[in-house]
Amino acid sequence: MSYEEVILDHWRHPRNKGRLSQPDAAAVEANPLCGDVVRIELKTAEGKVAEARFEGEGCAISQAASSLLTELIQGKSVAEAAALTDEDLLRALGGVVRTRLSCALLPLRALRKALAGLREGTPPG
């Protein structure tokens, strides 16, 4: 049995969970078929991700991936955060079974949507 330790750890002790009072960017992605929902919020300063938060509901993999993702991007430049690939996140998670890739990558979709909003100057959704 058993998920990777990283996944279990982030699932049991989520980091950066909650909302920001005035995010500069935010977006929600959902997988309606299984009910996973993830919201990613960012505060930026001087071209950097000053703070990242997530909120969500769903399976251990999607929630652990969200928590881990906020850690990965915190302090990075906005450009670096935008350049984060699927493989980067999957590797950081210690690998994810192929039947569950859409769960693991849900927060990354939310992050990309939030960053696109930031670029286009649309107010955080």
Next chain:
Amino acid sequence: MIEKRIRDDFPLLRRTVGGKPLVYLDSAATSLKPEAVIEAEAAFYREVGANVRRGVYELGAEATERYESARAKVAALLGAQADEVVFTRGTTEALNLAAWALGETIVEPGDEVLVTEMDHHANLLPWQELVRRKRARLSAIAVTAEGDLDLEDFRRKLSPRTRVVALPHVSNVLGTINPVPEVAAAAHEAGAVVVLDGAQSVPHMPVDVRELGADLLAFSGHKALGPTGIGVLWGKAELLRELPPLIVGGEMVREVWLTWARYDDPPARFEGGTPPIAQAVGLGAAVDYLQAIGMEEVRGHGERLTALALEGLLARPGVTVYGPKEASRRGALVALNLRGIHPHDVATLLDRQGIAIRAGHHCAQPLHRRLGIPASCRVSFHVYNTEDEVAQLLTAVDQVFQELS
């Protein structure tokens, strides 16, 4: 005890998953196939191979014989006449044909079609399309908190405008065996046609279409130990004669002119184009296999395993089981959730032990919405499953709790 000698007949049970023996608990999605079915399908290609119906040569006649003999076997299984058995691609196609044909004949604008809150999408979307096309109305019979069809709600919604009542014989999520004779009697009194989704009943229990009192019944071969790509729409002869085909073309006509054609009688009328011949032959072999065990025995085995699973699951405080709590009132499947744990996590962790279960909405989104959950886990059984496998499932459930809570 039928399990020992039977397991040897299913080659997939010799397979391992990640080094562990396969524990296959997803037969409600599709069943495993015995050697006899795989062989019958292959033998058709090896020994006969020709197309049906149009061959003047010997092989053509043999192909037609094997195809029609499969039809006769299905008819015997259902207590029906052979000319009442239409081969389709599966339950979904059969229900689409039923909805199309009834829409063309008996549904007028303002009429009503009644479905249920526990229908599989396959027995819901064809009716949605029909009422849209015909400007009729669709309503759904409620499901009670226990997971039964709400018969009072049914009586309330049944009206002289109700043309069709469509329902599952056995729910693919709740497991509920619906009281079809009672529903059919009331529906007929109101002048409605009864369409039964038998995808989860025909493979698992004795089904006699006359006793049930339905007018049309659909099922899939692949859930009944048979091949994929073959299914059945059974219909009362008097009704089938009145219905138009959904798929037109070769093999279903008497006479064709450039501007019009005269269609054949049922069942050929509904089987336009070259049918899945080898798959029908394989389904015939599957019916033989089930009949050799005996449908009463198939049902008994499924009920015993379901009772064991229910007993074990209901005794675990963190487990929610959906549907009736007695195995005697359900098909060979149990949907459940573990408190605080997403069904996909349960399925992935069980998969690592070689235990294959389904997690999701099982093509019944409205029912899951009614239950207030996005998804559920489902375990389901067939003749090759064992009591030991149920015990392994229960142990694995405890391990998932340990790991994720």
